[in-house]
Amino acid sequence: MNILIVSAECAPFAKTGGLGDVVGALPSYLENSGNNVVIVIPLYLSINTKKYKIEPEISNLEVTLGNETFSCGVMKSYTKGRVPVYFIDYPGFFHRKGLYHDSFYNDYTDNPFRFAFLSKAALQLCRHINYKPDIIHANDWHTAVIPAFVKRLYRNDPFFENSASILTIHNVAYQGQYNRDWYSKTGLGWEDFTQDKFEHHGDVNFLKGGIHFADIVNTVSEGYAAETRIAPGGYGLEYFLNQKGNDYVGILNGVDYTEWNPETDKLIPSVYSINDLSGKAECKKFLQKQLGLQVDSDVALIGIVSRLVEQKGFHIIAECMSSLISSSNIQFAILGTGDNKLERFFSGLPQRFPGKAGVYIGYDNELAHVIEAGSDFFLMPSIYEPCGLNQIYSLKYGTLPIVRATGGLNDTIVNYDQKTGEGTGFKFNEPSCKAAYNTILWVLDTFYYRKLHINKLIQNAMSQHFSWDDSATKYLRMYGRALQKITTH
Numbered sequence: 001m002n003i004l005i006v007s008a009e010c011a012p013f014a015k016t017g018g019l020g021d022v023v024g025a026l027p028s029y030l031e032n033s034g035n036n037v038v039i040v041i042p043l044y045l046s047i048n049t050k051k052y053k054i055e056p057e058i059s060n061l062e063v064t065l066g067n068e069t070f071s072c073g074v075m076k077s078y079t080k081g082r083v084p085v086y087f088i089d090y091p092g093f094f095h096r097k098g099l100y101h102d103s104f105y106n107d108y109t110d111n112p113f114r115f116a117f118l119s120k121a122a123l124q125l126c127r128h129i130n131y132k133p134d135i136i137h138a139n140d141w142h143t144a145v146i147p148a149f150v151k152r153l154y155r156n157d158p159f160f161e162n163s164a165s166i167l168t169i170h171n172v173a174y175q176g177q178y179n180r181d182w183y184s185k186t187g188l189g190w191e192d193f194t195q196d197k198f199e200h201h202g203d204v205n206f207l208k209g210g211i212h213f214a215d216i217v218n219t220v221s222e223g224y225a226a227e228t229r230i231a232p233g234g235y236g237l238e239y240f241l242n243q244k245g246n247d248y249v250g251i252l253n254g255v256d257y258t259e260w261n262p263e264t265d266k267l268i269p270s271v272y273s274i275n276d277l278s279g280k281a282e283c284k285k286f287l288q289k290q291l292g293l294q295v296d297s298d299v300a301l302i303g304i305v306s307r308l309v310e311q312k313g314f315h316i317i318a319e320c321m322s323s324l325i326s327s328s329n330i331q332f333a334i335l336g337t338g339d340n341k342l343e344r345f346f347s348g349l350p351q352r353f354p355g356k357a358g359v360y361i362g363y364d365n366e367l368a369h370v371i372e373a374g375s376d377f378f379l380m381p382s383i384y385e386p387c388g389l390n391q392i393y394s395l396k397y398g399t400l401p402i403v404r405a406t407g408g409l410n411d412t413i414v415n416y417d418q419k420t421g422e423g424t425g426f427k428f429n430e431p432s433c434k435a436a437y438n439t440i441l442w443v444l445d446t447f448y449y450r451k452l453h454i455n456k457l458i459q460n461a462m463s464q465h466f467s468w469d470d471s472a473t474k475y476l477r478m479y480g481r482a483l484q485k486i487t488t489h
């Protein structure tokens with residue numbers, strides 16, 4: 001099968017969260033099972049072309065969007081798994097400091113146009129390099145317009161007549177909803193600006209249009225697929241997701257264990273394994289030193305690595321964090337960036353609680369690995385979580401996840417059973433400060449007074465395996481079903 005994957009992110013080139021991880025990893029597994037995969041992303045200013053050996057490929061690719069025609073460049077490189085990645089090079093749209101927003105976290109106002117352009121350019125590129133995709137796989141709202149482009153703008157084009165389209169929703173809350181004027185610039189007709197397709201409360205909603213036009217839609221865990229079918233989990237799109245029937249499914253993300261594995265991780269000070277955890281103690285010491293925490297192997301250290309946005313639930317934890325830190329024998333290692341208010345709150349903690357809270361505001365992949373390895377626990381109090389990757393990484397690092405039982409967090413973590421010592425982490429249900437607080441007290445109680453159980457939990461956690469092989473097989477089955485749908489139409 002020829003599989004075209006179009007995305008706003010692909011690790012290691014451009015990543016702000018799990019979307020980058022997924023698009024950086026899944027294609028290799030698809031390719032390994034005998035498919036020809038091509039990835040298309042923008043050439044952002046932040047992408048280091050030298051480091052990743054990104055070379056010019058096409059100097060002039062014409063892309064028509066609505067009434068305008070642009071000429072862009074295309075560069076090329078490969079993922080670690082040798083899957084070709086094409087970078088759409090149009091400085092006017094992509095040579096900016098951030099991927100989606102400026103340094104004040106304000107979205108670029110022309111985002112709908114930038115990503116519609118990427119979407120159209122990806123299809124034009126296929127024609128240019130004579131790569132006929134069997135599957136066109138769009139991701140999130142940014143590229144959700146692609147299925148409609150294929151079905152409408154290329155309706156009479158034999159090049160795409162056998163192409164089926166897939167839309168993966170990594171987060172249903174981000175829908176790409178904008179003033180309807182942006183819709184008219186895509187070149188799509190007003191007959192598709194209806195309540196069941198692109199129109200939503202008078203605006204254009206790109207994710208909604210994608211849900212309608214994609215042959216099959218999936219999201220990144222079964223739990224989240226179920227939650228998004230019911231209000232308020234679908235953020236207003238639950239009806240349209242339900243309309244898809246069996247063509248809306250959940251497929252859990254896998255993990256790239258070549259990147260996230262304490263036995264081989266090159267970014268941590270000391271590697272370790274399930275049979276010998278001495279390296280983990282070294283990592284804890286290193287992390288404590290690096291973030292200005294008191295060096296103490298016996299204290300419970302909780303790690304946080306996150307985008308600081310409402311979804312992740314830290315505004316709730318913030319309410320009780322001060323009393324938790326002041327009243328308990330606990331340390332926090334925090335890495336994150338996002339919401340200004342949360343950034344301010346977290347960055348004030350080290351001064352208020354010297355030696356007990358270590359914080360780095362920003363994006364730092366190396367520190368993310370060190371926190372995974374050096375912490376005893378990993379906190380994810382998400383309000384909702386489509387899949388979540390950090391809790392799965394944490395399992396492999398023997399860093400017990402403390403999670404709210406939602407979406408992919410609920411699907412991947414088994415709650416600690418105090419009677420038997422079974423489980424892989426700690427879960428709470430209510431998205432409230434009280435629930436999180438009480439659960440953390442339970443965690444501390446277990447850490448300080450039930451060491452044998454903690455050791456058992458660590459062993460259980462580290463032997464979990466969420467491989468991409470299994471998930472890629474499910475993606476391939478879904479692709480097959482989508483192809484069948486278009487041939488039987």
Ligand code: ADP
Nearest residue numbers: 017018306307336362363364365368388389390
């Ligand atoms: P989401 O995609 O919603 O942000 P995931 O858990 O799926 O959540 O993936 C988050 C990914 O982004 C992980 O690989 C995590 O390590 C990384 N990440 C998030 N914030 C940071 C940060 N500030 N610095 C480094 N890596 C980060």
Ligand code: GLC
Nearest residue numbers: 018019170220386387388389
């Ligand atoms: C989104 C979700 C996250 C998921 C990631 C990759 O960013 O918030 O839960 O793991 O996409 O699918």
